[in-house]
Amino acid sequence: MKYKHLFGPILSRRLGMSLGVDLVPAKICNLDCVYCECGRTTDKTIALDTYTDPDQIIAELDDLLGGTPPQIDIITFTGSGEPTLNIGLGKIEKFLRDKYPQYNLGILTNSGLLTNPEVRQNLLGFDYVLPSLDAMFEDSFIRVNNPVDGQKCDDIIEGIRSFAKEYKGIMWVEVFILPGVNDTPEELAAFKTFFEKVRPTRIQINSMDRPGTCTWVQAPPMERLIEIESFFKPLPVEIISRKAKEIDFAKSSQIDTEHCIDALFRRPLTPEDMCVSYSCSINEIDAVMDHLISAGRVEKIRTGNRFFYRVTELEKKKRGL
Ligand code: SF4
Missing domain, CATH: 3.20.20.70 (Aldolase class I)
Structure with missing residues (x-):
């Protein structure tokens, strides 16, 4: 059709x-x-x-x-x-x-x-x-x-x-x-x-x-x-706006991605949770998470009315879990 x-x-x-x-x-x-x-x-x-x-x-x-x-x-x-x-x-x-x-x-x-x-x-x-x-x-x-x-x-x-x-x-x-x-x-x-x-x-x-x-x-x-x-x-x-996303992408390199992964190993987090933890905007968190999703290390899931980030099974295997 x-x-x-x-x-x-x-x-x-x-x-x-x-x-x-x-x-x-x-x-x-x-x-x-x-x-x-x-x-x-x-x-x-x-x-x-x-x-x-x-x-x-x-x-x-x-x-x-x-x-x-x-x-x-x-x-x-x-x-x-x-x-x-x-x-x-x-x-x-x-x-x-x-x-x-x-x-x-x-x-x-x-x-x-x-x-x-x-x-x-x-x-x-x-x-x-x-x-x-x-x-x-x-x-x-x-x-x-x-x-x-x-x-x-x-x-x-x-x-x-x-x-x-x-x-x-x-x-x-x-x-x-x-x-x-x-x-x-x-x-x-x-x-x-x-x-x-x-x-x-x-x-x-x-x-x-x-x-x-x-x-x-x-x-x-x-x-x-x-x-x-x-x-x-x-x-x-x-x-x-798209311009903000470009700027945020540059700024996002300031966020420690390994620290984010460690936090997500403990429990899934909403973008809002992560903004509070890292004192940054939703755009900055999303930019970092997009990068980790592309690398197969993190996934975005929806539970009820909310989105969460969590580590993938692949990432868990890499840590022997
Ligand atoms: S942006 Fe375009 S489609 Fe949307 S409300 Fe305005 S005129 Fe209508």
């Missing part, structure tokens, strides 16, 4: 090996963000509809997952527009939960429809929900996200607030920083106050690192992102 609505699996640094599910055709979205990597929104709408027939998506998933099981950590609902616009989202999620419960489910959303209780209900069964929040004020919201008529910044804020009260899974909120637009002291303070109340599992700071829709959009210097990260602390926050 040729798949029109599935892509990958691709290795996502945040979610592991991910099979992508595209729920809406390009480019249907309630926003037209200046940083969008999928191009300009051609159909700007907030109407729920069957943009792609859910039965077609289910048939593709069933064909792929029912054959030789793919080596994936997660099935991620995302794609070329806003996935929550597809009214069949809940049906697809239920199908996967019933027939393929062994897979983690994740979804990326721009949060614009989270004020709708039906949409929130559809997302409650996901293991990972990654909502975006790029502004706390209406004027910066318009400049960054260029919304459909009637969509307000407060919809996004209130939608995330309501969802956080109901959701029991892992929620990583992404904030895309546009220097001079949404990083004023007032707006950063408003973000922080909001996050202190909502308490997402993580705040992920992102920035432009490849060409977006608008050429005027520039990436902030890394020092600025680090300042913002520090400002949000002690909330759980990390920088996720």
Whole structure:
């Protein structure tokens, strides 16, 4: 079967090996963000509809997952527009939960429809929900996200607030920083106050690192992102832009990998545990662990709602265990 609505699996640094599910055709979205990597929104709408027939998506998933099981950590609902616009989202999620419960489910959303209780209900069964929040004020919201008529910044804020009260899974909120637009002291303070109340599992700071829709959009210097990260602390926050990963990779050589292995021999550790032990960021730990995973010495496993690192059987054999 040729798949029109599935892509990958691709290795996502945040979610592991991910099979992508595209729920809406390009480019249907309630926003037209200046940083969008999928191009300009051609159909700007907030109407729920069957943009792609859910039965077609289910048939593709069933064909792929029912054959030789793919080596994936997660099935991620995302794609070329806003996935929550597809009214069949809940049906697809239920199908996967019933027939393929062994897979983690994740979804990326721009949060614009989270004020709708039906949409929130559809997302409650996901293991990972990654909502975006790029502004706390209406004027910066318009400049960054260029919304459909009637969509307000407060919809996004209130939608995330309501969802956080109901959701029991892992929620990583992404904030895309546009220097001079949404990083004023007032707006950063408003973000922080909001996050202190909502308490997402993580705040992920992102920035432009490849060409977006608008050429005027520039990436902030890394020092600025680090300042913002520090400002949000002690909330759980990390920088996720690619540039940060390159820098973190260089810094990660400062972490003693043999010391990490020794610690993992004693017990599996979450990335967060390791950040505390080594006084470093999630990105730095992930960079070191990626290196050890490639060398076959460490593996990443999921238990319940959490990822853990542990040593491999091969590494144990090397130590005669
Ligand atoms: S919400 Fe996502 S898909 Fe829609 S315009 Fe923004 S970045 Fe692109």
